[in-house]
Amino acid sequence: MKFSTKAIHAGQQPDPTTGAVMTPVYLTSTYVQEEIGKHKGYVYSRVANPTRTALEHNIAALENGKHGIAFGSGMAAVDTIFRLLKPCDHVIISHNVYGGTYRLAKQVLEDFRLQFDFIDTTNIKLVEQTIRQETRMIFVETPTNPTMEITDLAAISKLTKRNRLISVCDNTFATPYLQQPLSYGIDIVIHSLTKYLNGHSDMLGGLIVTSDNKIAERLRFIQKSVGAILSPFDAWLCLRGIKTLPVRMEQHSKNALQVARWLTRQRKVKRVFYPGLPIHPQHKLAKRQMDDFGGMIAFDLGSFSNAKKILKHIKLCALAESLGGVETLISHPATMTHASVPREQRQKIGITDGLVRLSVGLEDVNDIISDLLQSFKKI
Numbered sequence: 001m002k003f004s005t006k007a008i009h010a011g012q013q014p015d016p017t018t019g020a021v022m023t024p025v026y027l028t029s030t031y032v033q034e035e036i037g038k039h040k041g042y043v044y045s046r047v048a049n050p051t052r053t054a055l056e057h058n059i060a061a062l063e064n065g066k067h068g069i070a071f072g073s074g075m076a077a078v079d080t081i082f083r084l085l086k087p088c089d090h091v092i093i094s095h096n097v098y099g100g101t102y103r104l105a106k107q108v109l110e111d112f113r114l115q116f117d118f119i120d121t122t123n124i125k126l127v128e129q130t131i132r133q134e135t136r137m138i139f140v141e142t143p144t145n146p147t148m149e150i151t152d153l154a155a156i157s158k159l160t161k162r163n164r165l166i167s168v169c170d171n172t173f174a175t176p177y178l179q180q181p182l183s184y185g186i187d188i189v190i191h192s193l194t195k196y197l198n199g200h201s202d203m204l205g206g207l208i209v210t211s212d213n214k215i216a217e218r219l220r221f222i223q224k225s226v227g228a229i230l231s232p233f234d235a236w237l238c239l240r241g242i243k244t245l246p247v248r249m250e251q252h253s254k255n256a257l258q259v260a261r262w263l264t265r266q267r268k269v270k271r272v273f274y275p276g277l278p279i280h281p282q283h284k285l286a287k288r289q290m291d292d293f294g295g296m297i298a299f300d301l302g303s304f305s306n307a308k309k310i311l312k313h314i315k316l317c318a319l320a321e322s323l324g325g326v327e328t329l330i331s332h333p334a335t336m337t338h339a340s341v342p343r344e345q346r347q348k349i350g351i352t353d354g355l356v357r358l359s360v361g362l363e364d365v366n367d368i369i370s371d372l373l374q375s376f377k378k379i
């Protein structure tokens with residue numbers, strides 16, 4: 001089956017009891033058993049629920065993976081991946097990851113003696129040099145949130161295989177429609193479902209995909225033990241959203257490229273971060289590794305006061321956290337998504353006080369550009 005067909009059908013058969021074409025929301029915590037040990041595969045909804053199972057099979061199919069495991073948020077999924085490790089284990093991680101991932105590592109997991117090196121994973125030589133005896137995992141986000149750095153997934157996979165490490169890719173920004181990390185040999189893919197996969201800004205969720213049976217078994221065991229599961233209703237919302245993922249991602253990418261090109265022509269914009277622009281430092285790699293460049297753009301207005309002015313006067317674009325919905329969202333990473341990253345570290349990785357992030361939605365692109373233009377006039 002091709003991608004668009006899988007997006008609509010994978011993991012979903014008509015309901016065997018009623019024939020309902022759409023997977024029902026199974027609002028049940030428990031399941032009747034015929035006799036001790038005899039049941040239909042479901043015993044308790046922390047362990048498994050049919051609506052959640054449909055979503056897990058669906059996204060596993062989209063990523064060309066064997067196992068999908070759905071969580072109550074993207075961060076719950078990230079946390080579960082790190083629970084594969086033991087105290088003193090060392091993780092190499094992209095320096096430009098989502099601020100919540102940075103906060104989890106530095107302010108929660110380091111207390112449990114996990115060790116993290118946040119480095120520039122676009123530099124494969126540096127990644128190799130950072131591997132030490134205790135290293136167990138390389139965790140990359142590509143493109144990164146918010147400066148759109150691209151890491152070479154095939155190179156990371158080669159390196160992890162040679163050193164017997166686990167490779168992880170946060171594929172939230174690209175989605176499986178634009179990039180399939182397992183096909184480059186990455187062991188684990190993680191998503192915040194909250195973003196493009198659901199696509200309508202009305203639920204939170206996370207999902208892990210892997211084809212490694214042992215890793216999947218351990219992750220399921222941790223999930224069952226800890227309980228950070230996705231609710232049946234949220235799984236249903238996300239299943240509904242995914243049916244239009246291909247058409248949404250096509251249009252997000254089209255609109256974003258047009259907005260990014262327009263931004264490069266604005267005198268008030270010092271720098272534009274979009275992998276679809278030839279001026280992007282990893283444009284060639286992005287072209288090779290991704291099928292298109294997605295809907296996320298960051299741009300630098302040179303100062304906090306300029307950023308503040310445009311964010312105050314923006315009308316159509318909503319000033320809000322999050323991304324990946326049908327509506328255009330605009331945000332200020334330094335004070336919002338990445339506020340928990342210390343200022344010095346933020347400066348080092350390009351999250352300046354003048355940086356603004358745009359999640360380009362599916363409105364008419366001329367309306368998005370007009371809104372930006374009227375706000376730029378206030379600077």
Ligand SMILES: Cc1ncc(COP(=O)(O)O)c(C=O)c1O
Nearest residue numbers: 073074075098145172192194205
């Ligand atoms: C790239 C990336 N990964 C993970 C997360 C965390 O996901 P959630 O907000 O669903 O917990 C986010 C949230 O913004 C994100 O942008």
